[in-house]
Amino acid sequence: MARVDLDEVRKVYPNGYVGVAGATFEVADGELLVLVGPSGCGKSTLLRMIAGLESISGGTLRIGDRVVNDVAPKDRDIAMVFQSYALYPHMSVAENLAFGLKLRGHDRATVEARVREAAATLELDALLERKPGQLSGGQRQRVALGRALVRNPQVFLLDEPLSNLDAKLRMSMRVEIAHLHRQLGATMIYVTHDQIEAMTLGQRIVVLDRGEIQQIDTPMALYERPANLFVATFLGSPAMNVLRGRLAREDGWALALDDGSRLPLAGEGLREAWAGRELDVGIRPEHLQRGGDGGFAPTVEVVEPVGNEVFVNLRHGAHPLIARLPPGELPQPGAALPLRLDAAHLHVFDPETGRRL
Ligand SMILES: Nc1ncnc2c1ncn2[C@@H]1O[C@H](COP(=O)(O)OP(=O)(O)O)[C@@H](O)[C@H]1O
Numbered sequence: 001m002a003r004v005d006l007d008e009v010r011k012v013y014p015n016g017y018v019g020v021a022g023a024t025f026e027v028a029d030g031e032l033l034v035l036v037g038p039s040g041c042g043k044s045t046l047l048r049m050i051a052g053l054e055s056i057s058g059g060t061l062r063i064g065d066r067v068v069n070d071v072a073p074k075d076r077d078i079a080m081v082f083q084s085y086a087l088y089p090h091m092s093v094a095e096n097l098a099f100g101l102k103l104r105g106h107d108r109a110t111v112e113a114r115v116r117e118a119a120a121t122l123e124l125d126a127l128l129e130r131k132p133g134q135l136s137g138g139q140r141q142r143v144a145l146g147r148a149l150v151r152n153p154q155v156f157l158l159d160e161p162l163s164n165l166d167a168k169l170r171m172s173m174r175v176e177i178a179h180l181h182r183q184l185g186a187t188m189i190y191v192t193h194d195q196i197e198a199m200t201l202g203q204r205i206v207v208l209d210r211g212e213i214q215q216i217d218t219p220m221a222l223y224e225r226p227a228n229l230f231v232a233t234f235l236g237s238p239a240m241n242v243l244r245g246r247l248a249r250e251d252g253w254a255l256a257l258d259d260g261s262r263l264p265l266a267g268e269g270l271r272e273a274w275a276g277r278e279l280d281v282g283i284r285p286e287h288l289q290r291g292g293d294g295g296f297a298p299t300v301e302v303v304e305p306v307g308n309e310v311f312v313n314l315r316h317g318a319h320p321l322i323a324r325l326p327p328g329e330l331p332q333p334g335a336a337l338p339l340r341l342d343a344a345h346l347h348v349f350d351p352e353t354g355r356r357l
Pocket residue numbers: 013014015017018019037038039040041042043044045046
């Protein structure tokens with residue numbers, strides 16, 4: 001296995017569009033790194049540059065200790081898995097698995113051994129004679145993974161490999177990929193637009209938006225200390241509440257909102273220097289706690305019980321809020337719900353730059 005090292009790697013498409021604006025990060029040997037961001041943010045562009053399927057406009061890409069900017073894809077010792085599976089429909093599963101190895105001139109015994117091994121790892125043994133058309137979506141995806149596996153590459157690149165599967169299958173395949181990663185000790189770069197997939201699978205996550213890296217960290221660190229408003233609102237479901245207002249020091253702290261309403265903030269964690277200043281204040285739905293004293297009472301609009309918790313959509317003045325509450329007696333739409341906000345849990349951002357303060 002190998003590490004992957006990007007130094008200011010850039011992609012400018014021939015039409016002048018900047019697909020990736022200088023990406024710098026390192027994937028450690030054996031790490032599972034996730035690239036996440038909304039559709040069109042440059043994830044595939046970045047992965048395809050690493051694979052060698054897209055030329056690099058600037059910067060340096062290393063796999064292991066070798067600069068590979070101008071190395072052909074087949075000589076980079078990587079294997080890529082695509083969302084579309086890209087299986088050969090007229091070939092059996094066994095032939096699909098063997099194809100890449102044969103092409104590279106491996107002898108028959110080696111090919112057979114590797115195919116057998118990959119089929120066992122991915123539980124494809126019973127399907128080897130079938131054609132892709134006779135497989136379910138999950139089985140096809142497993143064959144696509146198997147095709148990467150038999151290559152025994154230095155680095156695995158996976159571009160939204162689970163996007164075509166239904167929710168339940170996606171979850172079980174996610175666990176299988178995490179398991180496979182551990183079993184192989186492989187270096188993997190995994191691309192997804194799905195923040196839950198990113199959070200559950202990544203040892204570290206690179207968050208991309210509009211071709212630019214927003215933050216790189218472990219899932220929990222990103223969740224607890226998002227560097228800017230984009231990361232704050234992109235990760236987490238339901239998304240973080242964000243309210244713009246002026247911070248006021250009265251009996252305690254309060255946020256004066258543009259609609260004339262105010263939001264009392266109990267507890268410590270705010271800085272004197274912020275008093276009187278306009279701020280974007282972020283509140284995770286789980287940090288709106290039920291409680292009376294020193295709180296506020298927004299109006300309940302829609303209640304969504306999901307079993308182990310309840311999402312409550314609220315309105316405070318002109319502002320929508322969402323709270324995540326433990327199950328129990330459900331609040332009634334139209335009622336006022338007394339809530340408390342602990343200042344220690346707030347995320348404070350500069351409204352001009354969006355950066356965390
Ligand atoms: N060949 C191309 N020429 C110009 N722009 C492109 C080309 N390929 C992709 N793009 C643009 O680059 C951006 C990033 O694309 P992509 O990397 O595929 O995004 P993602 O995988 O994150 O959805 C998109 O806005 C896309 O339209």
